[in-house]
Amino acid sequence: NAGVTQTPKFQVLKTGQSMTLQCAQDMNHNSMYWYRQDPGMGLRLIYYSASEGTTDKGEVPNGYNVSRLNKREFSLRLESAAPSQTSVYFCASSLQPSRFNTEAFFGQGTRLTVV
Amino acid sequence: DAKTTQPNSMESNEEEPVHLPCNHSTISGTDYIHWYRQLPSQGPEYVIHGLTSNVNNRMASLAIAEDRKSSTLILHRATLRDAAVYYCILRDGSGAGSYQLTFGKGTKLSVIP
Numbered sequence: 001n002a003g004v005t006q007t008p009k010f011q012v013l014k015t016g017q018s019m020t021l022q023c024a025q026d027m028n029h030n031s032m033y034w035y036r037q038d039p040g041m042g043l044r045l046i047y048y049s050a051s052e053g054t055t056d057k058g059e060v061p062n063g064y065n066v067s068r069l070n071k072r073e074f075s076l077r078l079e080s081a082a083p084s085q086t087s088v089y090f091c092a093s094s095l096q097p098s099r100f101n102t103e104a105f106f107g108q109g110t111r112l113t114v115v
Numbered sequence: 116d117a118k119t120t121q122p123n124s125m126e127s128n129e130e131e132p133v134h135l136p137c138n139h140s141t142i143s144g145t146d147y148i149h150w151y152r153q154l155p156s157q158g159p160e161y162v163i164h165g166l167t168s169n170v171n172n173r174m175a176s177l178a179i180a181e182d183r184k185s186s187t188l189i190l191h192r193a194t195l196r197d198a199a200v201y202y203c204i205l206r207d208g209s210g211a212g213s214y215q216l217t218f219g220k221g222t223k224l225s226v227i228p
Contacts, residue, residue: 004158033215042202042218043159058215090158101147101208104216106158 002026006091006107013081013114021076021110023091031094032074033058033104034066036087043090049074050097081114088112119203124223127193135188135222137203142183147206149216150177150188152199159202159218162188166208198226 007022025032030051035043035058045058049068063085065077074093078085088111094104120138127133139148150162163170163177165186170177176189190197202221 035218040220042220043216044218045215048215092158101149101164101206103149103161103164104151104159106160109156109158 004091004093004105004107006089006110008110009108010111011113013078013112015082015114017081018077018079019081020078021089021091021112022073023075023107024073025091025093025105026072027093027095027105028071029093029095029105030071031097032068033092033094034064034074034076035090035092036060036085037090037109038087046076046089078112081112083114086112086114119205119219121201121203121219121222123220124225126225126227127190128227129195130192133190133193133197133224135190135201135203135224136185137187138185139203139205140184142205143207145208147208148177148179148183148186149204149206150175151202151204151216151218152197153202153221154196154199162201164206193224193226195226195228198224200224 004025033048034046037043044060047066049055052071055066067075088109090109091107092104095102149164151159153159165177178187200221200223202218
């Protein structure tokens with residue numbers, strides 16, 4: 001089972017460039033999430049999608065946009081990258097929205113550096 | 116989500132049991148206790164969760180205090196592969212809570228061969 005797949009695994013951007021991080025899950029999960037993790041810190045929620053066709057802001061949404069393309073795919077876009085967005089980005093999915101206490105499955109992460 | 120307190124780091128010898136503590140004195144009656152762990156350079160993975168009773172699965176056991184203000188994740192025989200950061204997270208099970216898993220800094224477990 002592939003689980004949650006993120007692409008790319010590594011990326012270096014120049015300030016002001018744009019890019020899209022891709023995430024796909026093959027577990028038929030309804031809910032998907034994007035988190036960022038800065039060095040020595042826990043994960044913080046950027047955006048989530050409780051079900052296909054819906055997206056909502058998390059704790060740190062500024063500078064990001066998301067698209068729930070279909071039930072499998074949830075992308076994260078940086079329109080104009082800034083050095084403060086240097087981080088490791090994790091995509092996650094769960095069968096139900098988080099409040100139902102189903103476990104979340106995480107991808108391997110995308111390590112993004114903005115110079 | 117309510118806050119949890121965990122030690123920054125712990126050490127264990129290989130093949131010995133490990134008890135990872137978590138304090139959550141402001142826990143509400145509908146909060147579930149979840150544990151995730153993050154191996155080096157990987158995404159977090161689910162370990163276990165519970166509400167009031169102790170729970171066991173193939174990875175670990177979760178012991179919950181009677182007043183639910185603290186809990187302990189128990190790894191019965193630590194292996195080198197268990198070296199990771201362990202996160203204790205409270206999740207609102209009432210349906211009214213937020214969607215996010217709120218990760219603190221967790222406990223970094225080192226396993227000594």
